[in-house]
Amino acid sequence: MKLWEKEYKVEDVIETFTVGNDRELDIVLAKYDVQGSLAHAKMLEHIGILNREELASIEAILNELLQEIDTGQFEIESEFEDVHSKVEFVLTKKLGEAGKKIHTGRSRNDQILVDMHLFLKEEINSIKALTKVLFDELIQLSEKYKDEILPGYTHLQVAMPSSFGLWFGAYAESLVEDIHVLNAAYKVVDQNPLGSGAGYGSSFPLDRTMTTALLGFSTLKYNSVAAQMNRGKSEKVTAYGLATLGGTLSKMAMDVCLYMSQNFGFISFPDELTTGSSIMPHKKNPDVFELIRAKCNKIQALPYELSLITNNLPSGYHRDYQLLKESLLPAIDGLKSCLEMAVFMFRQIIVKKDFLHDPKYDYMYSVEEVNKEVQNGLPFRDAYKKVGKNISAGNYKPQRKIKHTHEGSIGNLCSEEIKLKFKKAFEE
Missing domain, CATH: 1.20.200.10 (Fumarase/aspartase (Central domain))
Structure with missing residues (x-):
């Protein structure tokens, strides 16, 4: 079944190429298609296209479909082009004229x-x-x-x-x-x-504000x-x-x-x-x-x-x-x-905790030595050159004691602040 079906039959090769793997992918979307149809049906009743009895019968069938989808029993067989045509077929088969009305005002x-x-x-x-x-x-x-x-x-x-x-x-x-x-x-x-x-x-005088609320969208x-x-x-x-x-x-x-x-x-x-x-x-x-x-x-x-x-x-x-x-x-x-x-x-x-004894890691403390010289009064560029000369001459001995205190440093991870930042973003 195709929602656009006419009096002629499309060649099989055309259908196979144009449908692609829509049936398999649409299984994932089936729940949402039914939810959309439920909201649309309620809106159609609200504007007088459906009567209350028709709406009640459509809702019952659509809720049955939701249950089938939830339990993994819903299928989109090869005679259907997509999930939309399958849902409309079920409604029409079970409800007749009422089912045919579901597509009113939508594409x-x-x-x-x-x-x-x-x-x-x-x-x-x-x-x-x-x-x-x-x-x-x-x-x-x-x-x-x-x-x-x-x-x-x-x-x-x-x-x-x-x-x-x-x-x-x-x-x-x-x-x-x-x-x-x-x-x-x-x-x-x-x-x-x-x-x-x-x-x-x-x-049609569609009430799009109504379906926006029914489907839980924040805006239209x-x-x-x-x-x-x-x-x-x-x-x-x-x-x-x-x-x-x-x-x-x-x-x-x-x-x-x-x-x-x-x-x-x-x-x-x-x-x-x-x-x-x-x-x-x-x-x-x-x-x-x-x-x-x-x-x-x-x-x-x-x-x-x-x-x-x-x-x-x-x-x-x-x-x-x-x-x-x-x-x-x-x-x-x-x-x-x-x-x-x-x-x-x-x-x-x-x-692991036993790898820092390797000599190749000694040089990661060189900046600590530079900073120590600066704290002792030496201008940074002079301190940089002094430590560099000691390294070149083989006189550099790392001091492994580290004291970092600023926000976001080794000694001040600001974990609570990061947790608060994440919480605010998550709850936006």
Whole structure:
């Protein structure tokens, strides 16, 4: 069944190519399509298109469909083009004339917009919740290991003293910016497009304010053309949110891969959380974090991919938009799995404490020596030269006692302030 079916039959090859994998992807959106239909039916009764009995019967069938979706029994068979046609077919088959009225005043264009907006709202909140779990774990680790020194690097050269507390806390605070970007994406999708129809409104006296309230949107996407132009934009801005968070996870995963290697040896994980080599019996590979890095790097390409699909399209609907789901839905699942695995792994991380005796780490205390000379009255540039000459002459002896007190330093992680910052962003 097609909602646009006419007296002629489309060639099978055309149908196969144009439908693509919409049926599989639309299973994910089915719940939201039914929710949109419930709100639309209530609004149609409110403006006199449906009577109370018709509304009651439509609501009953739609609630049955929601139950089927919830239990995994809902299917979109091959005779249906998409979820919209399947839902309307069920209503028409069971209710006859009343079921045929459900499409009054709407188009598949605003249906898919509603579905995507509702879906993205829920998924963004789900990703935020998983991010909070990771944030809490990182902050806890930051406090637990705040006194454990870790070499800091610039240009991949040993640079200055850092700490595990500073390292864990850095990624925790980085997640705050990622939440801000996700919040921005949420604001874009938290607008009701229902009633924009094919992009140019309707001659029916639709009550779009009513459906906005029924569907839990904070506002209405007022202009019908603007509502349709949100197709592509809403997916792309969500992709930026995913990519920003993916960038944090990818960088973090790279650090873990480096720090696990024998050349660094700062951290490890239980054997059962690593993988081995088919030829080298000594190997304990960080495959989980390598895959997090790769998956998140792939996600960082998503905004560009969606931009290329939608760039330079004129206003109005175009079938190009169908392809957005193929990239966005798997990316959302992939990012959620990366967040879950990161938390799982960090809960079992082993922080090592016996590596600082290696002479190569002696030079990370050189700035401490410079600062000590400055505190004793020597101008900074002179102190810098003095310590540099001692290093060149082989007279440098590191003083490993460190006292950092300013906000955000080794000795003052500001964990409570970071937690408050995250809380404010999370609750926006």
